Amino acid sequence: MKKIILLNIFYFSFCTVTVKSAEKGGMPQLDPEFWVSQIFWLTITFGTLFLVLSKFILPRISKNLEQRRLQILENIETAEKQREQSEKNLKEFDEIILKSKNKAKEVMLAAREKVVSEITKKKMKLDEDLLSEIQNVEKEIIELKLSSPKKINSIASNITNEVIKRLIGTDVNESSVSALVEQELKKLSRSTNGI
Amino acid sequence: MAANPMYQFNVYRIGPEIKIGEIDLSFTNASLFMVISSLAILIIFNLGAQKKNIIPDKIQLLSELSYTFVSKMISDTAGTKAKPYFSFIFSLFMFVLFCNMFGMIPYSFTVTSHIIVTFVLAAFIFIGVTIIGFIKHGFGYLKLFVPSGVPAVLLPLIVVIEIISYLSRPISLSVRLFANMMAGHTMMKVFGGFVVSLGIVGGWLPLSFSVALTGLEILVAFLQAYVFAILTCIYLNDALNLHH
Secondary structure (H helix, E strand, O other): OHHHHHHHHHHHHHHHHHHHHOOOOOOHHHOHHHHHHHHHHHHHHHHHHHHHHHHHHHHHHHHHHHHHHHHHHHHHHHHHHHHHHHHHHHHHHHHHHHHHHHHHHHHHHHHHHHHHHHHHHHHHHHHHHHHHHHHHHHHHHHHHHHHHHHHHHHHHHHHHHHHHHHHHOOOOOHHHHHHHHHHHHHHHHHHHHHO | OOOOOOHHHOOOEOOOOOEEOOEEOOOEHHHHHHHHHHHHHHHHHHHHHHOOOOOOOHHHHHHHHHHHHHHHHHHHHHOHHHHHHHHHHHHHHHHHHHHHHHHOOOOOOOHHHOHHHHHHHHHHHHHHHHHHHHHHHHHHHHHHHOOOOOOOOOHHHHHHHHHHHHHOHHHHHHHHHHHHHHHHHHHHHHHHHHHHHHHHHHOHHHHHHHHHHHHHHHHHHHHHHHHHHHHHHHHHHHHHOOOO
16 A cells, blocks of 8 residues: 555656656546446457356466376386286296206216216226226235245255366255255345444 | 657547447547457467367467466465366456556556546456355355454444445455555656756656666556455355355
8 A cells, every 4th residue: 555655656657757748637447438438348348258268268278287196197107017027037036047047056966976076986996996906016015025035045055066066066955054044044035234 | 749648548439439329439539458468369379279289389388377377376275175266367367467568568458547447447356256255154254344353342343444444445356456456557657747847958867767667567467456356266165265
């Protein structure tokens, strides 16, 4: 209200300066000559505007807006569905990958076991073979060891016999020679053992 | 003619004199601008409503934004009960806005700068709101004048004040719009007159004022249409949701 009063004062102060020359002073708004005409035409134009807007135009706009809202909702729904579907697919994919990984591991493990068992089998066989060979060889060595002194004795007594024969020219009693040789050999072995 | 800043508010007959009995219903320049404003609104919104694109183009966006703007204004001030009156408030807002805006075109006529036009609109709103109030609440609507929580001693005074304020609603509503439009247009005319009378030497200052005032007046034209519509919503809210 204050603003209106101020503006009116402003306006009137200008009016008193500038309107003096006007043929018809004051505000045309307060001249009732065309009041009825204005009311009449206002009623017609505003009434028509209101009727056309409310009956034809506004319902269409509201329908458009509603349709867009529904469309957007629908789109969101389908997007949500597709997202769920893709998530499901991703999960399935992950599962498949996990399964195949496990399978690969199993296959690898089996292969490894097979190889290892084969290797151990072969190794065992080899070990057995080696052992038996070693045993054979050891036996032979022992036999040789056992038989070697006798042979040495006989060889030694034979050689001694020969040597004596060459030196003296007579045969010597073989048994006495071998006893001698044996005695000497024992001495030798004792002395070598003593060292 | 140009010297008188009030000349722009003169109403004159266009075409023949139409008389029914003693009543003069001639088509005037005021009627012409009412028709132009209404037609402009109808054409623009009809174009906007015809298109049904999901992504709106400019004219569709204009009408849809106006629709949601007014609809939000109503639901904010008067709640969901005011939905049946949407068409009326939308028409009212658009009519006042377009009349104000067409008035900003030089040499045009501002329909809303006439007290009789704004008063008829305001009186219609006042009577309509009062009728709605009595239909919705019966004589309980009179409780509007008896605010709760007021001491009994003050009550007679308060009731008188409330009744006066209620009855002065159409006057304040109409005078606000009319005075704003008239004052603005008068002021622009006066400054325009100064530009001419001060000539090329001193006319630049009032000219720049005039430019600034034009911007201000466009703002006022929108603002007053908005205020007119929102006050209608507030009065409607009083009638629909009686809580005092």
